[in-house]
Amino acid sequence: SSELTQDPAVSVALGQTVRITCQGDSLRGYYASWYQQKPGQAPIVVIYGKNNRPSGIPDRFSGSSSRNTASLTITGTQAEDEADYYCDSRDSSGNHVIFGGGTKLTVL
Amino acid sequence: QVQLQESGPGLVKPSQTLSLTCTVSGGSIRSGDYYWSWIRQHPGKGLEWIGYIYYSGSTYYNPSLKSRISISVDTSNNLFSLKLSSVTAADTALYYCARFYSTYYYESSGYTRGYFDYWGQGTLVTVSS
Numbered sequence: 001s002s003e004l005t006q007d008p009a010v011s012v013a014l015g016q017t018v019r020i021t022c023q024g025d026s027l028r029g030y031y032a033s034w035y036q037q038k039p040g041q042a043p044i045v046v047i048y049g050k051n052n053r054p055s056g057i058p059d060r061f062s063g064s065s066s067r068n069t070a071s072l073t074i075t076g077t078q079a080e081d082e083a084d085y086y087c088d089s090r091d092s093s094g095n096h097v098i099f100g101g102g103t104k105l106t107v108l
Numbered sequence: 109q110v111q112l113q114e115s116g117p118g119l120v121k122p123s124q125t126l127s128l129t130c131t132v133s134g135g136s137i138r139s140g141d142y143y144w145s146w147i148r149q150h151p152g153k154g155l156e157w158i159g160y161i162y163y164s165g166s167t168y169y170n171p172s173l174k175s176r177i178s179i180s181v182d183t184s185n186n187l188f189s190l191k192l193s194s195v196t197a198a199d200t201a202l203y204y205c206a207r208f209y210s211t212y213y214y215e216s217s218g219y220t221r222g223y224f225d226y227w228g229q230g231t232l233v234t235v236s237s
Contacts (some may be wrong), residue, residue, distance in 0.1 A: 003237060005222035033223035035155075042227040043155065044203060044212070049213075049220035086155050090221055095168045097145075097208075 002026055002091035004100035012077045022070045022087030022100045030085040032070035034063060037102075043086060047072055074105075075091040082107040112205045112228035120199075120235050126192040130205030130228060137186045139162045142222040143208040144188045145224065146179060148201040156201075160208055163190055179198045202230045 004024040011020035022032050031050055036042035045054055047063035060075045069087075074081055087100040111222040116128035120129035130144070137144060159169035161179045169177045192199060207226040212219060 008128075029218050032219050035224070037155075040184065042226070042229055043224070045223050045225055048223040050215045052220075055227070072176075073212050088155075088223070094221070096170060097160075099155040099157060102154040 002096075002098055003018065003035045004032070004087055004089055004098055006066060006085075006087060006100040006103045009104045011108055014075070014079060015076055017075045018077055018105065020072045020074075020085050020103045020105065022072075022089075023068055023101075024089060024098075025068055026089045026098065027065065029070050031063070031065055032089050032091060032100075033059075034070075034072045034107050035086045035088070036081075037084045037086065038082075046085075057075065073102065077105075077107055079107050081105065110226045111143055112207065114203060114205050114228045114231040116233070118188060118232060118234060120195055120233060121213060121237050122196055122235055123194055126190070126195050126233055126235070127160045128176065128190045128203055128205075128233070129187055129188045130189070131185075131188070132207075132209045135156075135207075137181060137188065138183050141220075143210050144179075144181065145170075145206045145208045146190045147206055147224075147227075148205070149230070150201045154186060158190065158203075196237050200233065200235045202232050204228055208224060 033049040036046045037043040051063040062073045064071045086102045111133045142161040146158040160234040161167045176193045181188040205228045209225045210222045
């Protein structure tokens with residue numbers, strides 16, 4: 001299937017660790033990218049590849065992958081991390097982008 | 109610093125064609141490493157990839173929208189454009205243009221297949237009579 005499944009909402013206490021997952025057959029053997037979107041803003045990439053952070057992304061963000069599941073982990077979550085997070089991959093053709101449905105992260 | 113800026117009408121009538129332009133600054137659209145993309149977001153919903161274009165004109169479209177989409181590139185003016193025909197209220201959304209870094213390499217136990225590294229701020233298009 002060419003779908004990516006994310007939990008709609010996740011919450012985490014300030015300073016704690018949270019894992020956001022993305023599941024789909026298209027992830028077998030491929031890494032997802034992860035995007036953070038804050039209200040009223042365009043998404044920004046926070047993780048790409050196995051576990052690569054663009055310049056300016058704090059090192060509390062990390063990525064991992066196992067079989068058909070990609071994970072974004074935030075260690076020591078900060079209030080400013082409250083946002084929607086999206087994963088992406090490609091469909092079975094490899095030519096078309098697919099996004100997960102997004103996870104709304106609430107920092108308590 | 110690469111910047112992308114969407115422009116176009118904010119209101120389109122049903123059955124008409126939505127036309128948007130994305131102007132790229134701070135980098136050449138002719139760079140061989142990138143695909144130039146359109147993505148939309150329905151109000152309160154997630155991201156939907158519309159399609160992208162290479163500077164040579166090669167395109168890939170979302171299969172669910174393919175019959176209504178046309179993406180073109182103007183390398184002389186460093187911009188690319190989206191046309192979406194026969195619009196309905198379901199096409200009301202925030203439309204983003206974005207640069208997709210096209211890469212493909214093996215790392216540890218899997219492949220990396222590119223990612224969207226720069227985005228415009230988005231433009232809201234409402235379909236209404």
